[in-house]
Amino acid sequence: MTKQADIIVHGASQLLTLEPTLAHGVDDDEEACALGAIRDGALAIVGDRVADVGGSERILAEHEAPLVINASGRTVTPGLVDPHTHAVFAGSRHMEFALRMRGASYLDILAAGGGIHSTVEATRRASLAELVALTRPRLARALAFGVTTMEVKSGYGLDLDNEVKMLLAVRELGASQPIRPVPTLLSAHVVPKEYEDRRTQYLDLLVTRLIPEVASRKLAAACDVFLDRGAFDLDETRAILGAARAAGLAVKVHAGQFTDMGGPELMADMKGLSADHMEHVSDEGVRRMAEAGVVATLLPGAAFCVRSAFPNGRRLADAGVPVALATDHNPGTSPTSNLPLMASMGAALMGLTCTEAMRAVTRNAACALGLEGEVGSLVPGRRADLVVFDVPDFRLFLYHFGVNHAVLVVAGGRVVLEEGS
Numbered sequence: 078m079t080k081q082a083d084i085i086v087h088g089a090s091q092l093l094t095l096e097p098t099l100a101h102g103v104d105d106d107e108e109a110c111a112l113g114a115i116r117d118g119a120l121a122i123v124g125d126r127v128a129d130v131g132g133s134e135r136i137l138a139e140h141e142a143p144l145v146i147n148a149s150g151r152t153v154t155p156g157l158v159d160p161h162t163h164a165v166f167a168g169s170r171h172m173e174f175a176l177r178m179r180g181a182s183y184l185d186i187l188a189a190g191g192g193i194h195s196t197v198e199a200t201r202r203a204s205l206a207e208l209v210a211l212t213r214p215r216l217a218r219a220l221a222f223g224v225t226t227m228e229v230k231s232g233y234g235l236d237l238d239n240e241v242k243m244l245l246a247v248r249e250l251g252a253s254q255p256i257r258p259v260p261t262l263l264s265a266h267v268v269p270k271e272y273e274d275r276r277t278q279y280l281d282l283l284v285t286r287l288i289p290e291v292a293s294r295k296l297a298a299a300c301d302v303f304l305d306r307g308a309f310d311l312d313e314t315r316a317i318l319g320a321a322r323a324a325g326l327a328v329k330v331h332a333g334q335f336t337d338m339g340g341p342e343l344m345a346d347m348k349g350l351s352a353d354h355m356e357h358v359s360d361e362g363v364r365r366m367a368e369a370g371v372v373a374t375l376l377p378g379a380a381f382c383v384r385s386a387f388p389n390g391r392r393l394a395d396a397g398v399p400v401a402l403a404t405d406h407n408p409g410t411s412p413t414s415n416l417p418l419m420a421s422m423g424a425a426l427m428g429l430t431c432t433e434a435m436r437a438v439t440r441n442a443a444c445a446l447g448l449e450g451e452v453g454s455l456v457p458g459r460r461a462d463l464v465v466f467d468v469p470d471f472r473l474f475l476y477h478f479g480v481n482h483a484v485l486v487v488a489g490g491r492v493v494l495e496e497g498s
Contacts, residue, residue, distance in 0.1 A: 080128075082121040082142040083490060084461075087133040088149035090469040092118025094130055095155055095440040095454035101132060108432045112471065113454075118153065122461040125490035130455055144492070146485065148465050152474060154435070155455050156225025156462030156488060158442035159416050161353050161374050161403035163263075164219075165212045165243050165250075166233050168199025170409040177383065193233070193267050196408050200233035200243065208246040209253075215406065216256045218414040220494055223464035223483040226443070226452045227256050228403075230301060232263030237287050240264050244296040255486075255493035257462075259446050262288065262297040262326065265317050267308050280313060284320040292324035298447070299327035299350060304340045311339045318347060327447055333357040334379070345369035351401065351445040355388045356380060367397035372445040374401040375437075377422040378411035391428025400429065401445040402437040421478035431472045461490040 086092075091103075094113035102116030103109040119136035121129040129136060173181075173191055203211070212229075219227060229247045234240035240262070247260040264287050272279035291297050300321030302314040308331075309317070318328040327350050332340025334354035341362030344352045352358075352366060353374040366373060375388045393400050402419045405411040413419075416438055424434040443453025452460050465485040468474045474482055484496040 079141045080121070080139060082123050082128055082140045084122040084144045084146065084487065084492070085119065085136060085140055085142040086146045086148050086153060086463065086465070087119035087137055088147050089115070089118040089153040090150055091116065091471055092120065092130065092153045092455065093155065093435065093439075093471060094456055095436065096456045099130060099456065108430070109471070111432045112435055114471075120153075120455060120463075122487070122490050125461055127455055127457055127459050127461050129457060146465070150469050151484070152466045152468050152471050153455075154223070154464050154466065154471070155439045155453055156464055156486065157223045157416050157438050158446065158448075158453050159219060159224050159227040159403050159406070159438075160351065160401050160442040160445035161376060161405050162227055162229055163232060163405070163407035164215045164227065164229050165208055165231070165246050166196050166200050166408050167203035167208060167211055168196055168408060170195055173409055174382070192409055194270060196233045197235050197269060201239050205242050205245055205249075208243065209249050212246060212250055213254060215414060216250060216254055216258070219404075219406070219416065220256050220486060221483065222415055222417055222481055223466070223486055224414075224416050225256060225462040225464075225486065225488045226259065226446070226448065228259045228261055228446055230261045230263040231297070232266035232301075235264060235266065235269040237282070237290065240287060241290065241296065244291060248296065255488040255491070257452070257488070259448070260297045261299045261301050261329070262291050262321070263301045263303070264288075265302040265309050265314070267303065280316065283317055288317075288320050288324050288326070292321075292326055297326060299329055301329045301331065303331040304338050304343075305331065305334055306336045311343065314340070315343060318343075318349075322347065329353065337362065341366045341371070344371045350447050353403070354379065355393070356385055363393060363396045363398060370399065372399045372401050372441060374403050374442075374445045375423065375427060376403055376405035376411060377419050377427060378413050379405045381422070382410045382412075387422075387427050389428060390423055390433070394429060394433055399441045399444055400433060400437050401442040402434065403442065417474065417482070418478055421475050424475050425478070431475050434475055435471055461487060463487045
């Protein structure tokens with residue numbers, strides 16, 4: 078007797094479960110085995126969950142569904158996870174790109190009142206409805222590339238009302254479009270201009286008012302701090318994240334984009350989710366992250382845009398650090414929604430293998446958000462988020478860079494994007 082499902086996807090030349098024990102029919106392909114690939118793979122979806130995965134012959138024999146999708150000649154992967162973005166903002170900083178191309182550094186522009194400060198001014202002027210309207214097409218572009226889960230940070234409000242406004246925009250977007258946004262509080266992005274001579278007062282605002290308010294209203298899942306020159310130092314970061322953890326928020330940090338200030342070690346001490354950027358990191362920081370299982374979320378788009386050296390993904394992976402990749406989608410230093418391109422850059426420019434690059438935008442990216450039990454893999458019980466890519470092999474997805482290969486996206490058990498529809 079067949080089991081009733083809602084959707085069946087079958088015939089995939091490769092179905093990447095991201096669970097190596099489920100690999101089938103690929104014994105001659107070590108990289109595919111490591112991604113839990115199933116040759117001629119299929120899965121059944123019931124509601125918003127994966128109900129079964131396996132070979133097409135078995136899945137079609139044991140399940141029936143009103144919607145049956147033939148993925149013949151194509152690769153099926155978990156919905157992609159973008160674990161670091163700043164997608165809610167107003168204004169544009171394209172003129173800063175021109176300044177950098179003429180030799181100005183990111184820190185020069187920030188010190189002159191541009192950079193984050195420029196976006197803060199525009200974001201404060203925007204209403205909640207305007208922020209939602211501005212962000213919606215950014216998420217739609219990410220969805221078109223196969224992203225079904227995306228971290229979205231605050232950090233362009235830098236006061237109580239405007240930080241809350243940004244997080245309310247994230248909440249509204251979560252209820253009104255297919256991508257699952259994961260909100261992160263980044264009020265410690267920089268010290269806002271009005272507090273430049275009252276730095277300790279801003280820190281007090283964060284610790285005693287803003288973090289407790291956001292946590293009590295469940296507006297964020299985690300708290301992040303920009304630990305670097307021109308932003309916050311190690312002691313300040315420790316105090317802010319300590320308050321966040323006491324309030325029940327997970328913690329993460331921008332670490333080593335321009336200077337190594339001990340962020341990786343701090344995340345190891347605090348059992349943080351991730352240390353992000355990682356262009357500059359000590360051997361000790363790498364060792365401590367590996368021991369603690371802290372994810373390194375690498376942001377090749379930012380390194381590309383600010384003309385810095387790319388993070389050394391090979392060094393991190395060889396040390397046993399889980400590596401994730403993200404777009405860092407933001408208005409000033411990585412204005413892209415193309416997560417597959419970041420995966421290609423991770424392999425071609427940062428030393429990751431093809432298997433590691435795929436894991437970096439699926440399972441490891443989910444780990445960087447604390448959601449590895451929910452998304453980032455296609456195993457029974459996980460959320461039914463998947464992408465059908467019009468390539469027969471996952472390596473072609475990485476090799477043929479800059480092209481959108483996604484032809485169908487399922488999020489939460491619903492087909493939310495289909496080529497030609």
